[in-house]
Ligand SMILES: Nc1ncnc2c1ncn2[C@@H]1O[C@H](COP(=O)(O)OP(=O)(O)OP(=O)(O)O)[C@@H](O)[C@H]1O
């Protein structure tokens with residue numbers, strides 16, 4: 285049986301369950317359920333705090349889990365101090381970055397100026413590691429959440445926190461300084477050194493199938509044969525585009541996958557070239 289950890293709360297919870305459901309796995313009906321068994325796939329899902337997921341997976345209690353990259357790195361034991369979990373694949377949601385911020389009126393405008401200051405964070409391990417790498421000595425103030433308020437309340441001179449849209453920072457009168465400490469997103473994790481069992485390989489293929497279906501669309505168009513070289517260079521597809529003859533002499537039909545974000549640029553380019561009947565359709569599922 286495969287045992288999978290899924291975030292039970294927070295921003296990663298819903299998209300993680302959605303991606304698993306799209307991958308054909310049964311998910312819990314109520315947010316209060318702690319676990320659910322999917323008999324069709326002989327898989328049990330455990331709903332846990334994202335901060336704890338890598339710990340369970342590292343211990344080998346669960347085969348794989350979904351958590352944030354920042355959470356994995358925060359909970360990873362120091363070198364040689366017990367088993368750890370490793371990233372298997374990024375899942376394309378829950379993107380955020382981990383950044384320094386200071387009050388807009390503060391004198392601290394560069395990371396170097398953080399030396400000797402108090403920095404509040406809910407990710408003390410990540411922050412300490414980064415400060416050490418940069419050779420910066422500063423006091424780390426560990427908080428549980430709502431870190432942005434720490435400066436106003438006088439317990440810190442700066443914060444290091446998760447930023448997505450920046451709305452929370454702005455609302456707290458803070459602004460970003462320096463480069464991102466880390467770029468994070470939801471990831472699949474497994475125990476370091478563990479051999480991949482077939483059920484995990486299948487889960488990975490299914491998740492990748494969902495990612496591809498989300499990131500790509502199917503493009504069809506008709507093209508005069510003399511333009512085929514140039515048109516297929518715009519739409520090279522994965523292995524290569526399908527080209528089939530049309531009943532009208534001198535024309536071919538072309539079919540290729542393209543990145544969803546490129547859709548309109550590619551359609552414009554093909555139209556300019558002389559392609560016609562350009563159609564875009566969604567991909568519902570895939571194995572690539
Ligand atoms: N806008 C966002 N806000 C918070 N976390 C985000 C955001 N976008 C992505 N994440 C990711 O979600 C994970 C944090 O999850 P969550 O906020 O549920 O945990 P927590 O902050 O420890 O718990 P809680 O917020 O319930 O106290 C991290 O991996 C983080 O990078």
Ligand SMILES: O=P(O)(O)OC[C@H]1O[C@H](OP(=O)(O)OP(=O)(O)O)[C@H](O)[C@@H]1O
Nearest residue numbers: 429430431446447448449450451452453
């Ligand atoms: O850049 P934004 O789009 O504003 O998102 C980032 C905010 O969201 C998270 O808070 P969360 O809701 O998880 O609360 P917490 O700080 O208590 O963890 C994070 O800690 C930031 O505060």
Ligand SMILES: [Mg+2]
Nearest residue numbers: 294295429430
């Ligand atoms: Mg949070």
